[in-house]
Amino acid sequence: MDxxxxxxxxxxxxxxxxxxxxxxxxxxxxxxxxxxxxVERSSTEQVKDSxxxxxxxxxxxxxxxLDRGMFERYRxxxxxxxxxxxxxxxxxxxxxxxxxxxMRETYGYYDWIGLTALDGRVIVEARGLLEGxxxxxRPWFRNALEDVxxxxxxxxxxxxxxxxxxNGEPRRxxxxxFPFQDLNGKTAGVLGVHLSWQWARDVERSIIAPVQERGxxxxxxxxxxxxxxxxxxxxxxxxxxxESLRLAQQKRTGYRVEQWDDGVSYLVGYGATVGRRMYxxxxxxxxxxxxxxxxxxxxxxxxxxxxxxxxxxAVVFSLAGLLVARRITRPLGALAESAERLRRGEAVQLVxxxxxxxxxxxxxxxxxxxxxxxxxxxxxxxxxxxxLEQRVEERTRELERALASVQASEQRINAIVDAAQDxxxxxxxxxMILDWNRAAxxxxxxxxxxxxxxxxxxxxLPERYRASLNGALHAFxxxxxxxxxxxxxxxxxxxxxxxxxTIEMTATLAGQGEDAFFxxxxxxxxxxxxxxxxxxxxxxxxxxxLRTPLTSIQASLSxxxxxxxxxxxxxxxxxxxxxxxxxERLVRMVNDLLDIQKIEAGQMHFQHTPQPLLPVFERAxxxxxxxxxxxxxxxxxxxxxxxxxxxxxxxxxxxxQVLTNLLSNAIKFTPAGKSVTLGLARxxxxxxxxxxxxxxxxxxxxxxRVFQRFAxxxxxxxxxxxxxxxxLAISKAIIEEHGGSIGFDTAPGRGTRFVIELPxxxxx
Numbered sequence: 036m037d038x039x040x041x042x043x044x045x046x047x048x049x050x051x052x053x054x055x056x057x058x059x060x061x062x063x064x065x066x067x068x069x070x071x072x073x074v075e076r077s078s079t080e081q082v083k084d085s086x087x088x089x090x091x092x093x094x095x096x097x098x099x100x101l102d103r104g105m106f107e108r109y110r111x112x113x114x115x116x117x118x119x120x121x122x123x124x125x126x127x128x129x130x131x132x133x134x135x136x137x138m139r140e141t142y143g144y145y146d147w148i149g150l151t152a153l154d155g156r157v158i159v160e161a162r163g164l165l166e167g168x169x170x171x172x173r174p175w176f177r178n179a180l181e182d183v184x185x186x187x188x189x190x191x192x193x194x195x196x197x198x199x200x201x202n203g204e205p206r207r208x209x210x211x212x213f214p215f216q217d218l219n220g221k222t223a224g225v226l227g228v229h230l231s232w233q234w235a236r237d238v239e240r241s242i243i244a245p246v247q248e249r250g251x252x253x254x255x256x257x258x259x260x261x262x263x264x265x266x267x268x269x270x271x272x273x274x275x276x277x278e279s280l281r282l283a284q285q286k287r288t289g290y291r292v293e294q295w296d297d298g299v300s301y302l303v304g305y306g307a308t309v310g311r312r313m314y315x316x317x318x319x320x321x322x323x324x325x326x327x328x329x330x331x332x333x334x335x336x337x338x339x340x341x342x343x344x345x346x347x348x349a350v351v352f353s354l355a356g357l358l359v360a361r362r363i364t365r366p367l368g369a370l371a372e373s374a375e376r377l378r379r380g381e382a383v384q385l386v387x388x389x390x391x392x393x394x395x396x397x398x399x400x401x402x403x404x405x406x407x408x409x410x411x412x413x414x415x416x417x418x419x420x421x422x423l424e425q426r427v428e429e430r431t432r433e434l435e436r437a438l439a440s441v442q443a444s445e446q447r448i449n450a451i452v453d454a455a456q457d458x459x460x461x462x463x464x465x466x467m468i469l470d471w472n473r474a475a476x477x478x479x480x481x482x483x484x485x486x487x488x489x490x491x492x493x494x495x496l497p498e499r500y501r502a503s504l505n506g507a508l509h510a511f512x513x514x515x516x517x518x519x520x521x522x523x524x525x526x527x528x529x530x531x532x533x534x535x536x537t538i539e540m541t542a543t544l545a546g547q548g549e550d551a552f553f554x555x556x557x558x559x560x561x562x563x564x565x566x567x568x569x570x571x572x573x574x575x576x577x578x579x580x581l582r583t584p585l586t587s588i589q590a591s592l593s594x595x596x597x598x599x600x601x602x603x604x605x606x607x608x609x610x611x612x613x614x615x616x617x618x619e620r621l622v623r624m625v626n627d628l629l630d631i632q633k634i635e636a637g638q639m640h641f642q643h644t645p646q647p648l649l650p651v652f653e654r655a656x657x658x659x660x661x662x663x664x665x666x667x668x669x670x671x672x673x674x675x676x677x678x679x680x681x682x683x684x685x686x687x688x689x690x691x692q693v694l695t696n697l698l699s700n701a702i703k704f705t706p707a708g709k710s711v712t713l714g715l716a717r718x719x720x721x722x723x724x725x726x727x728x729x730x731x732x733x734x735x736x737x738x739x740r741v742f743q744r745f746a747x748x749x750x751x752x753x754x755x756x757x758x759x760x761x762x763l764a765i766s767k768a769i770i771e772e773h774g775g776s777i778g779f780d781t782a783p784g785r786g787t788r789f790v791i792e793l794p795x796x797x798x799x
Contacts, residue, residue: 063352067345086333087290090252090304090323095288097254098306098321100238106311108142108211108230109185113313116213116226121150123218128159135161146208147194147229150215151176158224164197170227175210179225186210187317188232188264207232207264209317235265252325259284259318269297279303283320292327300327458538458557461545462491466508469552478538478559480531495528497535520544525560536561588614641686641772645796648715648722649679651687655694656713662699667707670698673714673725681715683722684796689769696762697726697789704730704787717795721775724791733781741779742767 115138120126131150139145139161149160155171170176175186190205198206208229217223235256255266257280263270279291283305290304301324310316458478461470471486479486479495486494492501511517519542529535538557545554595603595611603611656670663670694713701711709729716723733741742763770777774794781787 058356060349060353060356063356064349067349067352070345087292087302087304090302090325091288091290091306092304093252093254094283094304094306094321094323096306097238097256097323098308098319101235101256101319101321102308102311102314102316104234104238105185105209105308105317106314108228109314110312111138111142112211112226112228113184113213116215119218121226122215122223124223131159132161132163135159144231144234145228146198146206146231148227150224150226152224153222164194175212175227176225178210179212179214179227180222184211184213185314185317186212187258188235194229209234232265251329252323255322255324257283257320257322264319277303277322279305279322280320283307283322284318295324301325302327458559460491460495460555460557462553462555464508464512464549464551464553466490466492466505468494475557478530478557479528495530497527497529500527517542517544528557537564639768639772641689641769643684643686643773645682645684646687647679647682648685648690648724649674649681651685651690652694652713652715655691655698658691658695659698659702663702663711666702666705668702668705669708669710671710671712673712673727674716678715681717681722682796683773683793685773685793690773693766693769693791694724694726696766700762701726701728701730701787701789704728706730718792720795721792722795724793725788727786727788729786732783732785732787733779734783738781742777 115121118134121131121134135148135150139148145161147160147164149165150158151170152158155169155173155176157165157168157170160166173192174189178184178186186209188207188209190207194206209232210227210229212225212227214222215224215226253267255270255275256264257266257275258264261274261276261280263273263275265271275296277295278293282289282291284307286307286309288306290302292300292302294300304323306321308316308319308321456474458475459470459472460468460475463469468486468489468491471481471483473483475486476482481494492504496504507517507519521541521543523539523541525537525539527535528538537560539560540555540557542553542555545552592611592614596608652672656672659670698711698713705711705728711729712725712727714723714725714727716725767777770791770793775792777789777791779787779789
């Protein structure tokens with residue numbers, strides 16, 4: 036037994052250990068490489084930035100040193116032009132020449148230094164060069180007299196033949212010149228100096244030479260016009276236009292990577308001369324460039340070091356992972372060996388090693404319990420098999436009875452659906468018809484076998500509505516939401532012959548998931564629609580036919596009441612007053628009926644304009660003064676001084692109609708001597724309009740019907756007050772058209788407050 040189980044166990048140990056070692060190794064390699072990559076990326080970016088800033092600093096230092104050198108020459112020549120022994124015409128020429136020679140000896144880059152008269156003729160020069168020669172046409176002479184004391188780099192003209200070339204190159208100078216005055220303070224001539232351009236090259240070498248060992252670093256000094264004054268042989272004297280030059284000319288200092296005309300990418304540091312104190316500067320810029328490969332050589336070395344160190348760490352951690360894997364799998368291998376013996380049917384008790392870790396000990400105990408349970412379950416299974424056939428037969432009979440019950444229920448449901456007076460249609464989620472009862476056959480003219488399997492939209496909907504239904508079903512399949520569910524809706528449909536009629540439908544979702552379908556009941560209301568249309572036409576006709584004669588009767592009665600026919604007997608005057616009030620009531624009733632008809636037909640027009648509300652309030656109060664006075668009711672105003680600026684976008688006539696309706700109702704139900712208050716206030720972003728009375732309040736049974744058409748509180752008292760029951764319904768429709776809301780709060784015996792809220796609008 037040992038010779039058989041030991042190799043198997045060893046193979047399993049090696050397999051599990053290898054997998055764990057491989058997992059540890061891969062995880063270690065990945066994490067190490069990621070860590071090395073992060074560190075290497077961060078460090079290389081820092082190194083690149085450091086190298087770039089170093090070149091930028093070289094450019095700045097070179098520019099600063101150029102400024103300092105030119106400032107010293109500028110100041111030195113300026114001071115020399117003020118020396119008394121040079122200004123004194125009585126000083127012998129030899130003495131003047133000696134003074135200029137001493138000055139030239141102090142700074143070896145002075146190639147030529149001399150005094151000229153005002154006519155441009157050289158009086159004396161440190162080495163006698165060009166004495167007696169007319170230099171009046173030279174720019175440095177003219178500029179000095181015009182208070183421009185320094186000139187940009189140029190090649191030698193008159194001195195080209197007198198002075199040797201420098202390293203095979205023609206001599207180039209920077210001119211510094213100042214006018215000098217005689218002892219009487221009059222300008223007597225010009226002191227001019229030609230400063231050798233070799234000075235700038237030495238400045239460049241003094242700064243760039245220390246960093247040459249790091250790579251090929253080249254410095255370029257560029258004029259204001261972009262011409263290379265000092266630089267590599269291939270670029271000197273040429274005009275360049277690079278982004279680094281543009282940035283330097285903006286007096287910036289920094290670096291950038293850019294490709295030059297030779298096709299090579301360079302890391303370029305840039306800086307600019309800015310002058311110093313009295314020296315104004317010549318607008319030179321300094322570019323220090325280095326081949327990108329040379330510049331970033333330290334970065335490549337850093338990357339190689341990071342890669343090798345990362346590989347070494349990965350190897351070390353992989354070996355550590357292998358050792359850990361072997362430690363983990365050793366107790367598991369012993370456990371697997373015991374489990375294998377159990378699989379072959381041996382009665383083995385798993386005894387874990389006391390040195391094993393907790394999980395192995397817990398697993399051993401669990402396996403022991405499982406073995407015990409398995410033995411017990413085998414015994415129970417033998418007992419269960421004895422009665423299994425009997426249980427199967429009993430369950431089969433139960434399923435047959437349940438199936439018969441389901442079939443009977445299905446038949447009952449089908450019978451109920453077929454006997455229903457309303458049409459019933461079952462539709463799947465794609466819009467295909469699944470069921471179609473007899474009422475649907477009568478309503479649409481299609482037999483069940485003809486309708487089932489057809490798209491609902493093509494069978495019963497007019498063509499203009501089909502796309503809308505298909506889009507709604509598509510949205511339902513995507514989101515599970517359908518707006519028409521659980522709602523009573525009116526829709527236009529067509530029958531088999533293309534006749535359109537109106538139905539009222541209710542749709543619900545039956546079932547769940549992909550098997551869910553829509554259960555739709557439809558009721559033909561085309562007859563009711565025709566009756567409503569006839570009613571509306573009748574109301575409109577009667578209202579229009581009544582308003583014209585009523586208006587004439589009201590006008591006539593008003594003229595009689597105002598004394599148009601002279602003084603009437605008291606009884607006649609009382610009858611005419613009653614008739615005038617009744618005619619006014621009839622006119623209001625007709626107007627309310629017409630407004631309701633317009634609202635239902637969507638023909639009531641509104642002209643919204645932003646305007647203050649107080650003028651509308653005042654007109655409504657003025658219109659109700661007579662009714663309030665007749666009822667002995669006091670009209671009050673409730674708003675502060677700031678209400679004058681409150682405005683809303685309203686139709687003023689319609690808003691006045693709403694306020695007069697509310698005030699009229701409040702006056703009717705307010706006892707004599709009490710008051711009705713019209714209020715205006717502002718909340719956070721809404722305007723609140725209120726009408727408060729001190730009447731008996733609205734009965735609880737009537738509160739739900741306050742805004743319904745033709746709704747009036749029951750009781751003789753309310754009936755004697757008159758009214759059509761349309762005013763509040765009209766007011767609600769008008770307020771909602773304005774984007775607002777209307778409501779009320781009331782309590783028996785404590786009056787009623789109607790509240791309107793409208794959006795705030797700015798006044799014009």
